[in-house]
Amino acid sequence: MILADTHCHIHEGFGDDATDAARRARDARVRWVLTLGVNRADSERALAFAASHEGVLAAAGVHPHDAADATDADLDALEALAGDERVAVVGEIGLDFYRDLSPRDVQRRVLDRQLDTARRVRKPVAIHARDAHDTMYPLLADWARGAAPSGDRPVGVMHYFSGDAELARRYIDLGFMISVHTSVTHPKATTLQEVARAIPLGDMVLETDAPYGAPQRYRGTRNEPAYVVEAARAVAELRGCGEDEVADATTKNAMRLLGIAVAARGM
Numbered sequence: 001m002i003l004a005d006t007h008c009h010i011h012e013g014f015g016d017d018a019t020d021a022a023r024r025a026r027d028a029r030v031r032w033v034l035t036l037g038v039n040r041a042d043s044e045r046a047l048a049f050a051a052s053h054e055g056v057l058a059a060a061g062v063h064p065h066d067a068a069d070a071t072d073a074d075l076d077a078l079e080a081l082a083g084d085e086r087v088a089v090v091g092e093i094g095l096d097f098y099r100d101l102s103p104r105d106v107q108r109r110v111l112d113r114q115l116d117t118a119r120r121v122r123k124p125v126a127i128h129a130r131d132a133h134d135t136m137y138p139l140l141a142d143w144a145r146g147a148a149p150s151g152d153r154p155v156g157v158m159h160y161f162s163g164d165a166e167l168a169r170r171y172i173d174l175g176f177m178i179s180v181h182t183s184v185t186h187p188k189a190t191t192l193q194e195v196a197r198a199i200p201l202g203d204m205v206l207e208t209d210a211p212y213g214a215p216q217r218y219r220g221t222r223n224e225p226a227y228v229v230e231a232a233r234a235v236a237e238l239r240g241c242g243e244d245e246v247a248d249a250t251t252k253n254a255m256r257l258l259g260i261a262v263a264a265r266g267m
């Protein structure tokens with residue numbers, strides 16, 4: 001059994017412990033980890049960390065919280081970075097109308113620009129959408145029609161999915177994968193639990209968003225990629241199937257998302 005954590009910030013949120021956290025992930029059979037940048041400098045750090053740690057891949061992007069600080073020069077530099085063959089995904093990008101740390105029109109403009117980037121470099125996007133699905137869904141429906149990631153990769157992933165099962169299916173119809181976060185283990189996470197039960201395993205990936213949001217077993221502590229196993233276990237329980245089945249399917253999906261070729265699987 002091997003696992004993949006399709007969303008974390010290991011290069012930034014772990015300080016001196018980052019290399020050890022990457023090792024603990026490997027020891028826990030988390031074979032692939034995607035670490036995502038939230039602005040230009042952070043994306044460069046994500047790439048540097050990925051380049052020096054086995055099994056860690058990088059994503060480059062401007063998070064909606066950071067959108068107000070992104071200059072045109074930053075967005076140009078990020079497009080160049082996104083084209084680097086060592087960058088797997090364009091992200092973390094999106095809209096956050098819950099915290100509104102950047103003005104909404106700026107969030108929208110920065111997202112649009114990066115969706116264009118993803119289309120040009122033919123890579124999937126990692127989407128953050130919080131209290132923003134009414135705007136996000138039609139926008140992505142429009143964009144996804146023209147998106148053509150290379151190979152058999154999905155157009156993107158809905159990170160830390162926060163909608164219901166019906167909305168999840170609509171994003172799946174657009175070609176997105178749905179990411180189930182380790183918070184699926186929280187007793188009150190009933191909507192996410194229903195999503196985890198209802199959508200096909202073939203459209204699901206798992207994530208920790210570490211260092212944020214620890215699973216129930218480790219609540220109150222820092223989350224880390226090794227804990228993605230908690231999400232796999234919870235999904236298996238919810239679906240009444242084996243943990244291996246969940247691990248196999250979600251890891252295969254993650255490899256498609258990340259563009260990891262069969263020859264490089266090392267399984």
Ligand SMILES: [Zn+2]
Nearest residue numbers: 007036092209
């Ligand atoms: Zn994130």
